[in-house]
Structures are given as structure tokens and as C-alpha cells.
Amino acid sequence: MLRRQADADRAVRQPIRSPGRPPPRREVERAFWVQIADGLTSEDAAVAVGVSAPVGTRWFRHAGGMPPLDLAPAAGRYLCFAEREEIALLHVQNVGVREIARRLGRDPGTVSRELRRNAATRAGEVEYRASVAQWKAESAAKRPKQAKLVTNTALRDYVQQRLEGSVSLPDRTVVQGPDAPRWKGRNKPHREDRQWVTGWSPEQISHRLKVDFPDDGAMRISHEAIYQSLFIQGRGALKRELVTCLRTGRALRKPRRRSRNKPQGHVTDDVVISERPAEAADRAVPGHWEGDLIIGTHQSAIGTLVERKSRSVLLVHLPRLAGYGQQPRVKNGPALAGHGATAMADALTRAITDLPQQLRKTLTWDRGKELAEHARFAFETGTTVFFADPHSPWQRPTNENTNGLLRQYFPKGTDLSRWGADDLAAVAYTLNNRPRKVLNWKTPAEVFTEQLPSAQEPGVATTD
Template structure:
């Protein structure tokens, strides 16, 4: 392409862009190249990736100060409790349940995220509330309501993925006093405790089912069941027992200093 002006400087009809070549090839092949052609491509890609998708900007709320590398190093070895991991479990028709897991004790809390009354009835209003029930404001309020039930000493950090439901992380930090950090894109292993917990929770909340049908009492029953399971990693204590030991230690320390 860049050679054509050198070989034919006076013939402007002999000009072409790589985009035109790509479009001609892929359109002729109905957007997918046959195997004999892909073998000659450097990428070996049979399907064309639109330029708009390649250049899609990152999420605007993800700033360097909330990336996982900024999380306190004390969270890594799990010796100090109070560092949480969170996520959304998604179900049929955009239903969801929020999950919070404490890294040291594996104690789990579930967030009830019911759909709003107008879900499926009214058209989505631009910049309006997320009617599915797991918009940023609803998730922030649900996390705040649940996490404020534990002492401030156990609200050290929260690690989440880069979902839009965490776009109000600044307000969440103000509401809870807890540092909020997000993982790198497509890196679920950076929330390994939460991922493992979610896989167990799928026994109770299967994929492809409507998660909005579960009441707060249902979620409380499941989380109590999960927290009552003895865990090898906890020397066969349950998450509930491990969490209670931490709470007693905090109370004892407060009584001593008082």
C-alpha cells in the first residue's frame, strides 16, 4: 500500500488502504475467511475484529489508585482479617445475587438485589436507574448495609472486578471506610476466594435460573449453610467459627485498651 505511490506517483487511481482490502476479502467470504486464506495471514484469524471493538476505551471509573496492585500487601498472606472479595452472580433475565467473602476466615455474605418494580414493563430510560436490580447505586447500598454490621477493624479492603456496578467505588469508600480495589481485566484468579465460593453457591443457585426468585431469607439460609461447613484450610473449623474468633479477639482487645 505504501509502495504504490512510489511505483505510480502520477496515477492516483492506484491507491488503496488496508481497510479496503480487509473489507473486500471478508465481505466476499461473508465475514469469515476460508482456511486456505487464513493460513497466509499473520494473525491466522478467520473472523475480522471490527476496528471499533479493538479501540474500545477502558472503563472511565477505573483509575490507577483503585487497581489491585495498590491494595495493602497485608491482604496477600491472609494473616490479617478484614480484606473482602466480592462479585455478582448473574442469572436468567439479568437477575443477580451479590457475594462477599472475607479472605482470612472465608466467611460469606450474600446481597439481595431484587429487580425494580418497572423491570420489563417500561422502556429503559437513558441515564436512569438500572431496573435489573444490580446497578451501581443498588450494589453500593447493599454492600454498605451488609458490611456496616461488622466492626471497622474488619473493613480493611474490598476487591471486585471491573464491572460497571462498582462505578460508585468512591462513595462506597466514604460510606464504609473500606478501601476498594479492582482486578485487572479478565483476571478472575485475582479474586480466587470469591470465585471458589461462587462455584459452591451454584449448587444452590444454578446457572440459567431466575435469581430474583430468592428472598432475603433464602439467601440468609444458604449463607448460614455455607458458613457452617468445616474447611480444611481453616483446620476443619467452619467459617462462622473462624469469624467469631476474630470478633472475640477484637472485643477482647477493645476491653483491654479501654
């Protein structure tokens, strides 16, 4: 009877290929994409969920860098993997179907169909295994749907023309542009010509369709659907090479958090801004500084340091080093302009060691290579250095605001090497004795003096 019922179930369902070794469960892949959203690389995310690094790389590339839409968790009406494991354990103990259903809180018919339809049938024997049953259930639940750009030729042609259309003059004379290298399936070529195309963004295309076809509901598509057709392998709607027509030119989508807080080069995991103590963020405790360079012509620069609580300013003199301008520049040669990594660390050390230790706790800098020797600077001064996220000037707001004030004295496009240490000290003194609204009309020098213990008041000379 059981054999006939199994044959009947097999006759009404579509043939399913043999899984061989069942792939990782969808819960594992779902957890993988959660790790990707947190900023991990595909290799690290794969290891975190218990699969090999090549598997994670393959998942990321095949999905175009975005989580597949069909990874959404199944509704509660369907059996989950944990329930299938429980069914397998009870079934091998010869527990009856109704008793299994009672323990799971399911209908007996649900358990009975599960044991018949999703059992492993290798070697002609019926044996229920939770992993194989989960794979069969997920395969049978798939409802593949063709992309809209596959079925609607007119819409596909419109989108493709706006992406890779030719650049032309008003009289429609085509301008070919440079000869671009052949696309190799990776990101845009580095420091090489790119093909000149119309280059509309998917969002521009999506919204323009409503203007060009106001009465044609079939000529509608979201920008996300266009991105998926470009990045996801197997959609079959748009050619993969069209990703070169996008502004970024990247072959895979890049998760937002992957570009944030990411260690790179001289910036390691322990010095990113997320590791900075909370007391530095709320400005409640003095001694936390922000720093940067203001750049002038002829590779001239001035270092700027601002204390977050009092807004006190220190300007760091960065004189030219011996030999600057006397010999042609050499690639990867010594930095003689005055703000190389070694010179910068030395200058900052001289500037900040005049302060009491309790007023030089941390320094937040941008991702510039000029502070590549931050470890030596931290060792010599006791000031811990943290680096802001790339392209995130709002994480150093006090310094950015102060640099804007300093441009009144050191405009862009001027040679900053003209000014000596005394000149910078005079400008810093002027700013530190200018009342500030944010300080309730006190001056930064006054607030800075209040922060010093009474026994160390002479140290105020650096800001007064």
C-alpha cells in the first residue's frame, strides 16, 4: 500500500534531479547574506556560516552581489528544517504518524505526505532524511518567472538603448569616442579609456518611461529590476557587458556597509572609528581631538588639530625637507614636501606633547596616508589614533568646520609654505580667542583653560 502511494505521488510531480550531496540549507545561505550586509567579504561571510570560502564567492557572484529574492523565509504553514529533523528522528524510532503530528502540532496528513513525497529513494529504497527532504521541498516550491525585460521586447530595446546608446551631436552625427578595451567580466578598466555611451542610470530610465509612455502600462519597470537584470546571472534579459555603461562600471553590486568601516592599507581593525570610545563622541570629556591637512599649491600643507569639547585649535607647521625642489620627483621616492608619513608623525608629536596627558587621549583622522605611522605616534605620545570611514567628513565635523574658518587666512590655490611657525601660532591664537555661539559665547581658550587641573594651568599657553 505504501509503495503504491509513493508511486502515485511520484507520478503527479515533476521529475527532480538527484541532488547528490544536498547543498547547504537556505537558512545557511540566508545567514550568509546577513553577514554580507554587515560588511564582511564573501570569504569571511562563508566561514562565519560554516561553508567554504569558494562556496561564498560563488554565491556572491551568481547573485550579482545582492541577496536573491527567493531567499525569503517560508511561511509558517510549511514545514521547516527543524521540524523535518524531528520527523526523521521520531520516524527512525518507529513513532507513528499521528504521534509525530501530535508532538509537532501538525496535521497527520502533513506528516504522512512529507514522509512519502520527500523521502530519499536512492538504491530503490525509501528512507527519510531531513537534509534530502528539505532540498526536495525547496526544489518543488520554486516557481521560476521570466523577467519582464525578457517577455517585453519593446521595453528591453528602450532600456538597452538608453544604456548603451551612442553619443552624438545635435544633428545626430555619432561621435565614436576612444577605443575602449574589451570587457573582461570585471570592473571598469583602471586608468584606461571607457566607451562613450548614453549612460542613463536605471532610475532615470524607470522614471522617463512614465513621461514617454504615459498611457502604456506595459512600458513600466523599476530601477531595481533593471539592476537585477544587469547583475544577476541567469536572468537572460540584458547583456552582462552593459554594466560597463553604468557610472560605476563595476561588475558586481557592492554592499553599502562593505565600503564603510573597512580596514585598508595603514588602517587596521583596531583603529577604525567604530572602535573609538563613546566618551569621544558625546563631547562630555575633554582630550579628544580631530585632525586633517589643508592643502595649498606646490604640495604645501598645514596640519590642523581641533579639540572636540573646547574647539581649541592647534596648527602644525610642516616645513619642506632638505632637497625639495632641487631634484626631479622620483616615484616611490622620499616625501620631501613636508607632509609625508615620517615628517607628519614627527610634527604631530612635537605639537601635541606640550599638552598634559589627560588632554591628549584620542585623535580622529581621515584615511590619508600622511598618518601611516600612527602606531609610532601613538606610542610616543600616548594618544590613540582612530580613522574615520572613507568619504565621511561628517565624522570629523569640528575639524571640517574649523578648516573652513582657516580658509579665510589660507585660501585655496595659494602657497601655504610661505608661512612659518610664528604665523600659524598667531592665526591659532586669533581663532582660540574668538567667542563661539556653541560655547555660549565663551572663547575656546577659556573653555580649554577650565578643562585643565589647577596645578597644570601653565600648559594653557599653547591656546591662549
